[in-house]
Structure formats: structure tokens, C-alpha cells
Amino acid sequence: MPEQPPPYEEPQPVNMLVTCHTEGCPVADVTYQVPMYPNVEPPTYRAVCAQCEQYVTDIVPA
Template sequence: MSEPTPTLMIVTCRTAGCPNADESFTVRMYPNVEEPVWAAMCAGCDQMVQDIVPATPSA
């Protein structure tokens, strides 16, 4: 079985009071087999991140 390729995603926590609120991080993510396809937990507040978008390659 081959190893899946990670996808670069930009994750931004929007939780009020979080020390990382509104700060974006580019991370390598693997899709989940079930919904939600993309899931991340904020290291600053331990809440699930709702703002996850694909990172666009630099030109």
C-alpha cells in the first residue's frame, strides 16, 4: 500500500480569546476517510479549527 501525499492547507483559528486567534498557519494535512475531510485542532485553545483552506502555490 502506498503512502498518501499530504496537502498543504492554511488553518486559522477564529476562537475568541485564543492566543492564536486570526493567525494563519500552513500545515501538511492528510484527508480523513469520513467527514469532515479536513480536521485540525488549535494548539492554542484546543478547539477544532473551522477555517481550513487549500494553500495556493507561490508563483
């Protein structure tokens, strides 16, 4: 019998609520639920707004 490889744990995405607050952004104050993978290095969750391309600072667990 070949040795079994150790079970590989797939990282699970976490649903986060992401809200852009950039002034003038078309989706400002609109909250999106986005599945995100935690980063190894802080900040654990990082997102860039798809509309204004600014970093989104308002990221909370769904």
C-alpha cells in the first residue's frame, strides 16, 4: 500500500459584506456580498472596488 498523502485542507471562502464609501463612486454605500479568502498577512481581508478602484475599508463578515 502506498502511503496516503496528508489530507489537504482547501481554504474555504468566507462571505463578507463589502461596501465602498468613496465619494462619487457609482456604487458608493452599496453593499455587496463577496466570498473572500483570508490573506496570510494582515489585513486579513482586502478588496478593491470594481467601480472606483479604491481600496474598500468597509469589510465585515456576512
